[in-house]
Amino acid sequence: MDFYSLMKDELVRAMPERDCCRVAEISALLLADGVIRTSEGHVSIVIAETHAGVARKVVSLIRDLQWPAAERPSVEVAVRNRKRKGAPRGNLYLVRIANHNEAVDLTGLLGLGPARHDSDLVRGVEPHIVARRCCKRAYIRGVFLGAGYMTDPSKGYHLEIAIRGPEHAQFISDLLREFGIRAGIVPRRGRSVVYVKDGDDIVELLRVMQASSALLELENARILRSIRGDVNRLVNAENANLSKTVDASLGQIRDIELIDDVMGIRRLPPALAAAARLRLENPEASLTELGAMLSPPVSKSGVNHRMRRIARIADDIRLTRRRER
Numbered sequence: 001m002d003f004y005s006l007m008k009d010e011l012v013r014a015m016p017e018r019d020c021c022r023v024a025e026i027s028a029l030l031l032a033d034g035v036i037r038t039s040e041g042h043v044s045i046v047i048a049e050t051h052a053g054v055a056r057k058v059v060s061l062i063r064d065l066q067w068p069a070a071e072r073p074s075v076e077v078a079v080r081n082r083k084r085k086g087a088p089r090g091n092l093y094l095v096r097i098a099n100h101n102e103a104v105d106l107t108g109l110l111g112l113g114p115a116r117h118d119s120d121l122v123r124g125v126e127p128h129i130v131a132r133r134c135c136k137r138a139y140i141r142g143v144f145l146g147a148g149y150m151t152d153p154s155k156g157y158h159l160e161i162a163i164r165g166p167e168h169a170q171f172i173s174d175l176l177r178e179f180g181i182r183a184g185i186v187p188r189r190g191r192s193v194v195y196v197k198d199g200d201d202i203v204e205l206l207r208v209m210q211a212s213s214a215l216l217e218l219e220n221a222r223i224l225r226s227i228r229g230d231v232n233r234l235v236n237a238e239n240a241n242l243s244k245t246v247d248a249s250l251g252q253i254r255d256i257e258l259i260d261d262v263m264g265i266r267r268l269p270p271a272l273a274a275a276a277r278l279r280l281e282n283p284e285a286s287l288t289e290l291g292a293m294l295s296p297p298v299s300k301s302g303v304n305h306r307m308r309r310i311a312r313i314a315d316d317i318r319l320t321r322r323r324e325r
Helices: 003-013 019-033 054-063 099-111 118-123 133-147 166-178 199-206 212-262 270-282 287-293 300-324
Strands: 034-039 042-049 079-084 091-097 148-150 159-163 184-188 191-198
Touching: 003 054, 003 133, 003 148, 003 212, 019 034, 019 042, 019 054, 019 133, 034 287, 042 054, 042 099, 054 091, 054 133, 079 300, 091 099, 133 148, 133 166, 133 199, 159 166, 166 184, 184 300, 191 199, 199 212, 212 270, 212 300, 270 287, 270 300, 287 300
Parallel strands: none
Antiparallel strands: 034 042, 042 091, 079 091, 148 159, 159 191, 184 191
């Protein structure tokens, strides 16, 4: 099972203990995936979910609510399963409250009453529904369960919630900001997408939603990515240094061979001649390694100084040749 599926299963199991938090989470799920239908004065509610666990959670949350009417200890919730058309294929679970009075009461409890038309759902929930910090957490969890997605953290950090309407998207962005989470908003195919891309912000968001196992998995993935990044940087640095060493060595060998052809290495000063012979014999060696081979040993800067003198002699030879032409 991929990271997103594991994360979603954990969020499904996170059941709010307070009734105010149940209200907040159901409100978010309804606003993310639901419709309020009104026909000839009759109100009904339908919440469509693609995840069976989320559909079961919706039913449990609704049945566990403290209903205002004493004569209604529980509400009648029907669940119907049907195949989705087009892509992506799979099951669609429809959670439906068909009773008019129960639907009206529920919209009132959720801060959506008197039952608002579907076109009004894009505005988001009433502020009093998320007045408490615990309710804000539940609301964020619910809206992610209904309309959220997260990429595999081993490949990158990206979490998003696709919302109906820019006002609701801004409402969610403001909620996230209250927890110190930075989020952006971008339009996409008729929806407003609230997205979080920073690893630290996503970690905090998982903590807010009470996805502790997913948080640990994410932290492990971040550590592995960091280690891979460090290793890659070291390898790249080593390769770059090796490439520079090889290029410098080839240039030095060309200079030494030119000097040898024109005047002979033996005519160089003894210190330069010794360094030149070692370079020809050890083309892959670094300047530090060459210095250690000399007798007495010479520092890297000392060898580099000798090679620069050799390069100047070779440049003088090339300049003389150009003038003679």
